[in-house]
Amino acid sequence: MARINDNYLRLKSGYLFSEIARRVKEFQGAHPDAKLIRLGIGDATQPLPPAIVAALHAAVDEMARAETFRGYGPETGYEFLTELIAKHDYGARGVTIAPDEIFVSDGSKSDAANFQELFSPDAVVALTDPVYPVYLDSNVMAGRAGAPDARGGYDRIVYLPCTAENRFDPPLPERAVDMVYLCFPNNPTGAVLGRAAFKRWVDWARGAGAVLLYDAAYEGYIQDPDIPHSIFEIEGARQVAVEFRSYSKTAGFTGTRCAYTVVPKDLTARSASGEAVPLHGLWFRRQSTKFNGAPYVIQRAAAAVYTPEGGTQVRAIIDFYMENARLIREGLEAAGLTVYGGRNAPYIWVKTPAGLDSWGFFDKLLNEAHVVGTPGAGFGRSGEGYFRLTGFGNRASTEEAVARIKSRLKR
Numbered sequence: 001m002a003r004i005n006d007n008y009l010r011l012k013s014g015y016l017f018s019e020i021a022r023r024v025k026e027f028q029g030a031h032p033d034a035k036l037i038r039l040g041i042g043d044a045t046q047p048l049p050p051a052i053v054a055a056l057h058a059a060v061d062e063m064a065r066a067e068t069f070r071g072y073g074p075e076t077g078y079e080f081l082t083e084l085i086a087k088h089d090y091g092a093r094g095v096t097i098a099p100d101e102i103f104v105s106d107g108s109k110s111d112a113a114n115f116q117e118l119f120s121p122d123a124v125v126a127l128t129d130p131v132y133p134v135y136l137d138s139n140v141m142a143g144r145a146g147a148p149d150a151r152g153g154y155d156r157i158v159y160l161p162c163t164a165e166n167r168f169d170p171p172l173p174e175r176a177v178d179m180v181y182l183c184f185p186n187n188p189t190g191a192v193l194g195r196a197a198f199k200r201w202v203d204w205a206r207g208a209g210a211v212l213l214y215d216a217a218y219e220g221y222i223q224d225p226d227i228p229h230s231i232f233e234i235e236g237a238r239q240v241a242v243e244f245r246s247y248s249k250t251a252g253f254t255g256t257r258c259a260y261t262v263v264p265k266d267l268t269a270r271s272a273s274g275e276a277v278p279l280h281g282l283w284f285r286r287q288s289t290k291f292n293g294a295p296y297v298i299q300r301a302a303a304a305v306y307t308p309e310g311g312t313q314v315r316a317i318i319d320f321y322m323e324n325a326r327l328i329r330e331g332l333e334a335a336g337l338t339v340y341g342g343r344n345a346p347y348i349w350v351k352t353p354a355g356l357d358s359w360g361f362f363d364k365l366l367n368e369a370h371v372v373g374t375p376g377a378g379f380g381r382s383g384e385g386y387f388r389l390t391g392f393g394n395r396a397s398t399e400e401a402v403a404r405i406k407s408r409l410k411r
Contacts, residue, residue, distance in 0.1 A: 007143045010154075016133050016378035017041055020362075027366055036366075037401040039328070039389045040374040042187070042346065044252040046320060046394075048301075049313030052251060055304035059297035070296040075288045077104025077260065081299045084306040085260060089245070095232045101264055101280065103287055104294050104302075108217050108246040108259040113138035114290075115213060115242060115261070116179070118282045119269065123178040126158035128170045130188055130376060130383030132215070135181040152381045161382045162189060164340065164351075169197055172204050178269075180205070182231075183215035185222060188379045188388040189349040190325075190341015192227050198234045205240035211269060211279070212241040217259075220250035220318055222344045238264040242279070249346065249392075251305050251314045258294050258302045321346045324398045325391030331402035332389075335409045346391040349376070353409065361387050369404040 020040055028034065048056075062068035076082070082099035090097040105111050113134050116125075125139050136157065139145050146156030153159055158177050160170035168191030173180065182201065184193045193201075205212050212231065219229040231237045246259035253259075263283045268276040294302075304310040329342035338351035350373075352361040358375035365371045376386030393401070 005141070005143075007141050007145075010145065010148060011137055011140050016374070019378070020372065020374065023362075023366065024372055034370045036370050036372060037393065037397045037404070038372045039393050039398070039401055040372040042249060042390045042392050044249065044254045044317075045392055046252055046317050048252050048256065049304075049310060049317065051307055051310035051313055052301045052304045055310075056297055056301045059300035063297065073293045073296055073299075075291055075293045076100070076284065077102060077294065078296070078299050081303050082260075084303055088306045090230065090232065090262075093229060093233060095230055097232065097262055097264070102260050102262055103283060104258065104260045104299060105287075105291065106257040106259070106294050107248065108215065108244040108261070109134055111244050111259060111261045112181075112213065112215055114286070115244075115283070116142055116144070117286060118279055119144075119179060119211075120272075124156065124158060124176065126160055126173045126177040126180040126210075127380075128162045128182060128186070129153075129159040129381060130162065130379030130386070131181065132183055132187050133379065135183075135213075135215075136380070159380070159382070162186065162191065163382055164338075167191075168340070169193060172200070173208075173210075176208065177210055179211050179213055181213045181215070183217070185218040185345035186341075186347075187215075187218065187345075188347055188374065188376065188383065189386075190343070190345035190347040191349075192222065192224070192344045194226065195228055195234070198228055198231060198237075202231070202234045202237045202240060206236055209270075210240065211267070212237075213244070214241050215244045217244060217246040218249060218345050218347075219245065220314075221322060221346055223322070224344055227344060232262070232264075238266040240267065242267065247302050247305060250318060251302070251310075252317060253298075253302070256298055256301065258298045320395075321391045323391075324393060324395065327398055328389055328391060328402055331406060335406040337409070342391065348389045348391070350387045350389060352376075352385055352387055358384055358387055364408070365405060369401070369408045371401045371404055 082102040086097050086099045145154035149155045162168045162170045168189050214231040231241045243262040247253040263280045265280045267279045325342040328348045329339050332339050340349040342348040358377040362375040374388040376383030
Protein backbone atom coordinates (compact mmCIF):
# COMPACT_ATOMS: atom_id res chain seq x y z
CA MET A 1 0.00 0.00 0.00
CA ALA A 2 1.24 3.48 -0.85
CA ARG A 3 2.70 5.49 2.04
CA ILE A 4 1.34 8.95 2.80
CA ASN A 5 3.28 11.99 3.94
CA ASP A 6 2.69 11.60 7.69
CA ASN A 7 3.38 15.28 8.25
CA TYR A 8 -0.12 16.01 6.96
CA LEU A 9 -1.49 14.13 9.95
CA ARG A 10 0.21 16.68 12.21
CA LEU A 11 -1.86 19.54 10.82
CA LYS A 12 -4.58 20.93 13.03
CA SER A 13 -7.92 19.19 12.49
CA GLY A 14 -9.09 21.71 9.90
CA TYR A 15 -7.85 24.73 8.01
CA LEU A 16 -9.22 27.77 9.82
CA PHE A 17 -11.45 29.01 7.03
CA SER A 18 -12.71 25.51 6.27
CA GLU A 19 -13.87 25.21 9.89
CA ILE A 20 -15.60 28.57 9.65
CA ALA A 21 -17.33 27.42 6.47
CA ARG A 22 -18.46 24.23 8.21
CA ARG A 23 -20.01 26.12 11.12
CA VAL A 24 -21.68 28.63 8.81
CA LYS A 25 -23.14 25.84 6.66
CA GLU A 26 -24.49 24.11 9.75
CA PHE A 27 -26.08 27.38 10.93
CA GLN A 28 -27.64 28.06 7.53
CA GLY A 29 -29.08 24.57 7.44
CA ALA A 30 -30.83 25.22 10.74
CA HIS A 31 -31.79 28.82 9.89
CA PRO A 32 -32.41 29.01 6.13
CA ASP A 33 -34.09 32.43 6.33
CA ALA A 34 -31.27 34.15 8.24
CA LYS A 35 -29.51 36.92 6.32
CA LEU A 36 -25.83 36.42 6.97
CA ILE A 37 -23.25 39.19 6.63
CA ARG A 38 -19.75 37.89 6.03
CA LEU A 39 -16.91 40.00 7.37
CA GLY A 40 -14.59 37.12 8.12
CA ILE A 41 -12.56 36.27 5.04
CA GLY A 42 -10.58 39.00 3.28
CA ASP A 43 -12.26 38.52 -0.09
CA ALA A 44 -12.75 41.47 -2.40
CA THR A 45 -16.36 42.44 -3.09
CA GLN A 46 -16.01 45.49 -5.34
CA PRO A 47 -15.91 44.81 -9.10
CA LEU A 48 -12.70 45.03 -11.08
CA PRO A 49 -11.85 48.62 -12.07
CA PRO A 50 -12.91 49.61 -15.60
CA ALA A 51 -9.32 50.05 -16.80
CA ILE A 52 -8.53 46.48 -15.78
CA VAL A 53 -11.69 45.12 -17.40
CA ALA A 54 -10.82 46.93 -20.63
CA ALA A 55 -7.33 45.42 -20.57
CA LEU A 56 -8.80 41.96 -20.04
CA HIS A 57 -11.14 42.37 -23.02
CA ALA A 58 -8.30 43.62 -25.23
CA ALA A 59 -6.06 40.72 -24.22
CA VAL A 60 -8.82 38.17 -24.88
CA ASP A 61 -9.30 39.69 -28.33
CA GLU A 62 -5.56 39.25 -28.93
CA MET A 63 -5.88 35.58 -28.05
CA ALA A 64 -8.61 35.24 -30.69
CA ARG A 65 -6.31 36.26 -33.56
CA ALA A 66 -3.56 34.06 -34.95
CA GLU A 67 -1.11 36.93 -35.32
CA THR A 68 -1.41 37.97 -31.64
CA PHE A 69 -2.16 34.63 -30.00
CA ARG A 70 0.14 33.71 -27.08
CA GLY A 71 1.00 30.21 -25.90
CA TYR A 72 3.40 29.44 -23.09
CA GLY A 73 4.83 32.61 -21.63
CA PRO A 74 7.95 33.12 -19.52
CA GLU A 75 7.54 31.33 -16.19
CA THR A 76 8.73 34.40 -14.32
CA GLY A 77 6.32 36.81 -16.02
CA TYR A 78 6.20 38.96 -19.14
CA GLU A 79 8.65 41.84 -19.27
CA PHE A 80 5.86 44.33 -19.95
CA LEU A 81 4.61 43.63 -16.40
CA THR A 82 7.87 43.11 -14.51
CA GLU A 83 9.26 46.38 -15.89
CA LEU A 84 6.17 48.25 -14.70
CA ILE A 85 6.45 46.65 -11.25
CA ALA A 86 10.12 47.59 -10.96
CA LYS A 87 9.39 51.18 -12.01
CA HIS A 88 6.20 51.95 -10.10
CA ASP A 89 6.21 49.73 -7.01
CA TYR A 90 9.91 50.14 -6.25
CA GLY A 91 11.63 52.81 -8.35
CA ALA A 92 9.00 55.38 -7.38
CA ARG A 93 9.98 54.80 -3.73
CA GLY A 94 13.70 55.05 -4.39
CA VAL A 95 14.26 51.28 -4.37
CA THR A 96 16.22 49.55 -7.12
CA ILE A 97 14.77 46.17 -8.10
CA ALA A 98 15.68 44.64 -11.46
CA PRO A 99 12.79 43.28 -13.56
CA ASP A 100 14.39 39.82 -13.60
CA GLU A 101 14.33 39.76 -9.78
CA ILE A 102 10.52 39.77 -9.99
CA PHE A 103 8.62 36.49 -10.34
CA VAL A 104 4.98 36.87 -11.39
CA SER A 105 2.65 34.17 -10.05
CA ASP A 106 -0.98 33.26 -9.45
CA GLY A 107 -1.02 34.46 -5.83
CA SER A 108 1.11 35.41 -2.85
CA LYS A 109 -0.58 32.66 -0.81
CA SER A 110 0.94 29.99 -3.04
CA ASP A 111 4.30 31.78 -3.16
CA ALA A 112 4.44 32.15 0.64
CA ALA A 113 3.52 28.48 0.99
CA ASN A 114 5.98 27.26 -1.63
CA PHE A 115 9.07 29.32 -0.89
CA GLN A 116 9.90 27.14 2.12
CA GLU A 117 10.75 24.34 -0.36
CA LEU A 118 14.13 26.03 -0.92
CA PHE A 119 15.20 25.36 2.69
CA SER A 120 16.37 22.17 4.34
CA PRO A 121 13.86 20.00 6.24
CA ASP A 122 15.66 20.74 9.51
CA ALA A 123 15.67 24.54 9.05
CA VAL A 124 14.31 26.34 12.11
CA VAL A 125 11.30 28.57 11.43
CA ALA A 126 10.16 31.59 13.43
CA LEU A 127 6.61 32.92 13.11
CA THR A 128 4.85 35.93 14.49
CA ASP A 129 1.95 34.87 16.69
CA PRO A 130 -0.90 35.33 15.76
CA VAL A 131 -0.06 34.44 12.18
CA TYR A 132 -1.62 33.87 8.78
CA PRO A 133 -2.11 30.06 8.89
CA VAL A 134 -0.45 29.32 5.54
CA TYR A 135 3.02 30.16 6.87
CA LEU A 136 2.70 27.58 9.62
CA ASP A 137 0.77 24.89 7.78
CA SER A 138 3.14 24.77 4.80
CA ASN A 139 6.04 24.11 7.16
CA VAL A 140 4.06 21.46 9.02
CA MET A 141 3.46 19.74 5.69
CA ALA A 142 7.20 19.91 4.98
CA GLY A 143 8.04 18.22 8.29
CA ARG A 144 9.74 21.28 9.72
CA ALA A 145 7.37 22.05 12.59
CA GLY A 146 7.90 19.04 14.81
CA ALA A 147 5.20 17.55 17.02
CA PRO A 148 2.13 19.37 18.38
CA ASP A 149 2.79 20.72 21.87
CA ALA A 150 0.59 21.15 24.93
CA ARG A 151 0.00 24.86 24.22
CA GLY A 152 -1.53 24.32 20.80
CA GLY A 153 1.63 24.99 18.81
CA TYR A 154 4.51 22.86 17.50
CA ASP A 155 7.70 22.10 19.37
CA ARG A 156 10.17 23.06 16.61
CA ILE A 157 8.54 26.38 15.70
CA VAL A 158 9.81 29.57 17.34
CA TYR A 159 6.83 31.75 18.19
CA LEU A 160 7.17 35.55 18.37
CA PRO A 161 4.15 36.99 20.23
CA CYS A 162 2.45 40.04 18.68
CA THR A 163 0.07 41.31 21.31
CA ALA A 164 -1.32 44.55 22.65
CA GLU A 165 1.27 44.34 25.44
CA ASN A 166 4.16 44.72 22.97
CA ARG A 167 2.16 46.95 20.58
CA PHE A 168 2.09 44.10 18.05
CA ASP A 169 5.82 44.57 17.44
CA PRO A 170 7.31 41.05 17.53
CA PRO A 171 10.48 40.43 19.56
CA LEU A 172 13.61 39.20 17.85
CA PRO A 173 14.16 35.43 18.22
CA GLU A 174 16.07 34.46 21.35
CA ARG A 175 17.57 31.40 19.68
CA ALA A 176 19.11 30.66 16.30
CA VAL A 177 16.58 30.44 13.46
CA ASP A 178 16.93 30.12 9.69
CA MET A 179 13.70 31.69 8.41
CA VAL A 180 11.34 34.32 9.82
CA TYR A 181 7.90 35.10 8.40
CA LEU A 182 6.84 38.73 8.76
CA CYS A 183 3.61 40.30 7.46
CA PHE A 184 2.99 44.06 7.66
CA PRO A 185 0.48 45.61 7.43
CA ASN A 186 -0.35 42.58 9.47
CA ASN A 187 -2.91 39.93 8.83
CA PRO A 188 -4.74 39.41 11.19
CA THR A 189 -4.01 42.29 13.63
CA GLY A 190 -3.89 45.22 11.19
CA ALA A 191 -0.68 46.45 12.86
CA VAL A 192 2.20 48.15 11.03
CA LEU A 193 5.90 48.58 11.79
CA GLY A 194 7.88 51.78 11.53
CA ARG A 195 11.21 52.21 9.80
CA ALA A 196 13.24 51.71 12.98
CA ALA A 197 11.54 48.37 13.66
CA PHE A 198 12.21 47.18 10.11
CA LYS A 199 15.86 48.20 10.42
CA ARG A 200 16.11 46.24 13.65
CA TRP A 201 14.89 43.12 11.81
CA VAL A 202 17.19 43.62 8.82
CA ASP A 203 20.23 44.25 11.01
CA TRP A 204 19.42 41.18 13.11
CA ALA A 205 18.97 38.96 10.04
CA ARG A 206 22.28 40.09 8.57
CA GLY A 207 24.05 39.24 11.80
CA ALA A 208 22.20 35.96 12.33
CA GLY A 209 22.44 34.68 8.76
CA ALA A 210 18.65 34.29 8.62
CA VAL A 211 16.22 34.93 5.76
CA LEU A 212 13.19 37.20 6.20
CA LEU A 213 10.11 36.06 4.28
CA TYR A 214 8.22 39.33 4.13
CA ASP A 215 4.57 39.41 3.09
CA ALA A 216 3.59 42.90 1.88
CA ALA A 217 0.23 41.91 0.39
CA TYR A 218 -1.50 44.84 2.12
CA GLU A 219 1.05 47.59 1.53
CA GLY A 220 -1.42 49.46 -0.66
CA TYR A 221 -3.55 50.15 2.43
CA ILE A 222 -0.87 52.09 4.29
CA GLN A 223 -2.13 55.59 5.05
CA ASP A 224 0.74 56.85 7.22
CA PRO A 225 3.46 58.37 4.99
CA ASP A 226 6.19 57.42 7.47
CA ILE A 227 5.48 53.67 7.24
CA PRO A 228 7.63 51.75 4.70
CA HIS A 229 5.75 49.99 1.91
CA SER A 230 8.59 47.58 1.18
CA ILE A 231 11.24 45.94 3.29
CA PHE A 232 13.67 46.88 0.53
CA GLU A 233 13.37 50.49 1.60
CA ILE A 234 15.69 49.45 4.43
CA GLU A 235 19.42 49.42 3.70
CA GLY A 236 20.83 45.90 3.63
CA ALA A 237 17.48 44.15 3.10
CA ARG A 238 18.51 42.84 -0.32
CA GLN A 239 20.97 40.51 1.39
CA VAL A 240 18.42 38.97 3.76
CA ALA A 241 14.84 39.33 2.49
CA VAL A 242 12.28 38.05 0.03
CA GLU A 243 9.08 40.06 -0.53
CA PHE A 244 5.65 38.74 -1.50
CA ARG A 245 3.09 41.08 -3.08
CA SER A 246 -0.39 40.62 -4.50
CA TYR A 247 -3.00 42.34 -6.64
CA SER A 248 -5.77 40.47 -4.83
CA LYS A 249 -6.61 42.91 -2.07
CA THR A 250 -5.59 46.08 -3.89
CA ALA A 251 -7.01 45.66 -7.40
CA GLY A 252 -9.64 43.02 -6.63
CA PHE A 253 -7.80 40.03 -8.12
CA THR A 254 -8.93 37.47 -5.52
CA GLY A 255 -10.81 35.63 -8.29
CA THR A 256 -8.51 36.73 -11.11
CA ARG A 257 -5.22 35.59 -9.51
CA CYS A 258 -2.01 37.53 -9.98
CA ALA A 259 0.83 38.37 -7.63
CA TYR A 260 4.60 38.49 -7.59
CA THR A 261 7.60 37.70 -5.42
CA VAL A 262 10.85 39.67 -5.37
CA VAL A 263 13.98 37.57 -4.85
CA PRO A 264 17.11 39.77 -4.96
CA LYS A 265 20.18 38.28 -6.58
CA ASP A 266 22.17 39.33 -3.48
CA LEU A 267 20.20 36.97 -1.22
CA THR A 268 21.97 33.73 -0.30
CA ALA A 269 21.62 30.77 2.02
CA ARG A 270 24.18 28.08 2.75
CA SER A 271 24.47 24.55 1.39
CA ALA A 272 25.29 21.51 3.53
CA SER A 273 28.98 22.16 2.80
CA GLY A 274 28.70 25.79 3.92
CA GLU A 275 28.76 27.31 0.44
CA ALA A 276 26.71 30.49 -0.11
CA VAL A 277 23.99 29.71 -2.68
CA PRO A 278 21.85 32.45 -4.31
CA LEU A 279 18.15 31.85 -3.66
CA HIS A 280 17.24 33.69 -6.87
CA GLY A 281 18.49 30.82 -9.01
CA LEU A 282 16.84 28.20 -6.84
CA TRP A 283 13.46 29.95 -6.97
CA PHE A 284 13.80 30.30 -10.75
CA ARG A 285 14.52 26.56 -10.97
CA ARG A 286 11.56 25.74 -8.74
CA GLN A 287 9.13 27.96 -10.64
CA SER A 288 10.25 26.85 -14.09
CA THR A 289 9.80 23.22 -13.00
CA LYS A 290 6.47 23.45 -11.18
CA PHE A 291 4.76 26.51 -12.66
CA ASN A 292 3.94 27.54 -16.22
CA GLY A 293 3.37 31.20 -15.45
CA ALA A 294 0.33 33.40 -14.88
CA PRO A 295 -1.93 33.68 -17.95
CA TYR A 296 -1.12 36.34 -20.52
CA VAL A 297 -4.57 37.96 -20.25
CA ILE A 298 -4.25 38.21 -16.47
CA GLN A 299 -0.82 39.81 -16.68
CA ARG A 300 -2.19 42.36 -19.17
CA ALA A 301 -4.91 43.13 -16.63
CA ALA A 302 -2.29 43.57 -13.90
CA ALA A 303 -0.33 45.92 -16.13
CA ALA A 304 -3.42 48.16 -16.35
CA VAL A 305 -3.03 48.84 -12.60
CA TYR A 306 -0.07 51.06 -13.51
CA THR A 307 -1.90 53.24 -16.04
CA PRO A 308 -3.09 56.65 -14.80
CA GLU A 309 -6.73 55.51 -15.04
CA GLY A 310 -6.03 52.17 -13.40
CA GLY A 311 -4.06 53.72 -10.57
CA THR A 312 -6.87 56.17 -9.78
CA GLN A 313 -9.51 53.45 -9.88
CA VAL A 314 -7.51 51.07 -7.68
CA ARG A 315 -6.93 53.85 -5.15
CA ALA A 316 -10.68 54.43 -5.03
CA ILE A 317 -11.30 50.77 -4.19
CA ILE A 318 -8.73 50.87 -1.40
CA ASP A 319 -10.30 54.05 -0.03
CA PHE A 320 -13.71 52.36 -0.11
CA TYR A 321 -12.50 49.40 1.94
CA MET A 322 -10.65 51.64 4.36
CA GLU A 323 -13.83 53.64 4.94
CA ASN A 324 -15.54 50.34 5.80
CA ALA A 325 -12.71 49.60 8.23
CA ARG A 326 -13.19 53.01 9.85
CA LEU A 327 -16.92 52.41 10.25
CA ILE A 328 -16.30 49.05 11.91
CA ARG A 329 -13.53 50.34 14.16
CA GLU A 330 -15.42 53.39 15.37
CA GLY A 331 -18.70 51.52 15.69
CA LEU A 332 -17.25 48.79 17.88
CA GLU A 333 -15.29 51.29 19.95
CA ALA A 334 -18.57 53.12 20.56
CA ALA A 335 -20.03 49.80 21.73
CA GLY A 336 -17.32 49.57 24.38
CA LEU A 337 -14.99 47.08 22.72
CA THR A 338 -11.22 47.46 22.55
CA VAL A 339 -10.25 47.63 18.89
CA TYR A 340 -6.92 47.59 17.04
CA GLY A 341 -6.01 47.95 13.35
CA GLY A 342 -8.23 49.44 10.70
CA ARG A 343 -6.02 52.49 10.17
CA ASN A 344 -3.29 51.24 7.82
CA ALA A 345 -4.89 47.91 6.99
CA PRO A 346 -8.35 46.59 6.10
CA TYR A 347 -8.39 44.33 9.17
CA ILE A 348 -9.92 45.16 12.53
CA TRP A 349 -8.62 43.16 15.52
CA VAL A 350 -11.15 43.17 18.35
CA LYS A 351 -10.66 42.17 21.97
CA THR A 352 -13.47 39.75 22.81
CA PRO A 353 -15.93 40.72 25.56
CA ALA A 354 -15.32 39.44 29.06
CA GLY A 355 -16.35 35.84 29.51
CA LEU A 356 -16.04 34.89 25.83
CA ASP A 357 -13.12 33.25 24.09
CA SER A 358 -12.65 33.83 20.36
CA TRP A 359 -14.72 30.86 19.16
CA GLY A 360 -17.38 31.73 21.74
CA PHE A 361 -17.58 35.26 20.31
CA PHE A 362 -17.71 33.78 16.80
CA ASP A 363 -20.69 31.64 17.76
CA LYS A 364 -22.41 34.55 19.53
CA LEU A 365 -22.15 36.83 16.51
CA LEU A 366 -23.15 34.05 14.11
CA ASN A 367 -26.17 32.91 16.11
CA GLU A 368 -27.39 36.24 17.49
CA ALA A 369 -26.26 38.89 15.00
CA HIS A 370 -25.91 36.67 11.91
CA VAL A 371 -22.47 38.17 11.30
CA VAL A 372 -19.50 36.00 10.33
CA GLY A 373 -16.02 37.01 11.54
CA THR A 374 -12.82 35.10 12.22
CA PRO A 375 -11.87 33.84 15.70
CA GLY A 376 -8.41 34.92 16.74
CA ALA A 377 -7.51 31.48 18.09
CA GLY A 378 -7.43 30.25 14.50
CA PHE A 379 -4.36 32.42 13.91
CA GLY A 380 -2.37 30.99 16.82
CA ARG A 381 -2.29 30.83 20.59
CA SER A 382 -1.63 34.57 20.97
CA GLY A 383 -4.78 35.18 18.95
CA GLU A 384 -6.99 33.76 21.67
CA GLY A 385 -9.19 36.44 23.16
CA TYR A 386 -9.32 38.40 19.89
CA PHE A 387 -11.56 38.43 16.84
CA ARG A 388 -10.90 39.62 13.28
CA LEU A 389 -13.32 41.54 11.10
CA THR A 390 -12.55 42.87 7.63
CA GLY A 391 -13.41 45.98 5.68
CA PHE A 392 -13.96 44.02 2.46
CA GLY A 393 -17.77 44.00 2.55
CA ASN A 394 -20.09 46.32 0.69
CA ARG A 395 -21.10 49.54 2.42
CA ALA A 396 -24.70 48.71 3.32
CA SER A 397 -23.80 45.28 4.73
CA THR A 398 -20.90 46.73 6.71
CA GLU A 399 -23.12 49.37 8.29
CA GLU A 400 -25.81 46.80 9.06
CA ALA A 401 -23.27 44.40 10.58
CA VAL A 402 -21.98 47.10 12.92
CA ALA A 403 -25.52 47.98 13.97
CA ARG A 404 -26.34 44.32 14.64
CA ILE A 405 -23.20 43.75 16.71
CA LYS A 406 -23.79 46.90 18.75
CA SER A 407 -27.38 45.83 19.38
CA ARG A 408 -26.38 42.39 20.62
CA LEU A 409 -23.63 43.70 22.87
CA LYS A 410 -26.07 46.01 24.64
CA ARG A 411 -28.22 43.08 25.78
